[in-house]
Amino acid sequence: MNKTLPRQEETFMPCATTDPEVFHDKNYNDIAKGLCAACFLEETCRSWGRANGEWGTWGGETSEERAAAGFPPDGWRDRTRS
Ligand code: SF4
Numbered sequence: 113m114n115k116t117l118p119r120q121e122e123t124f125m126p127c128a129t130t131d132p133e134v135f136h137d138k139n140y141n142d143i144a145k146g147l148c149a150a151c152f153l154e155e156t157c158r159s160w161g162r163a164n165g166e167w168g169t170w171g172g173e174t175s176e177e178r179a180a181a182g183f184p185p186d187g188w189r190d191r192t193r194s
Pocket residue numbers: 125126127128135147148149151152153154155157158169170171172
């Protein structure tokens with residue numbers, strides 16, 4: 113057995129078997145965050161979302177939270193301006 117390969121349970125990504133809308137609809141933010149919290153890629157995924165201007169929940173971080181942290185999604189505009 114090759115010990116460098118992760119076991120199947122370690123490679124499970126909850127989003128792979130979940131409706132993508134869960135990660136893009138604000139009404140499901142808590143569900144998406146819960147799924148990400150159970151994912152072994154959470155930190156890596158959060159960094160990816162920040163670095164690539166992604167929309168939706170990535171690594172347990174929503175678009176709004178990413179913007180507030182200084183990593184706004186592509187096309188993000190300051191919603192406090194009129
Ligand atoms: S952390 Fe990333 S890869 Fe893991 S479930 Fe969340 S969105 Fe999917």
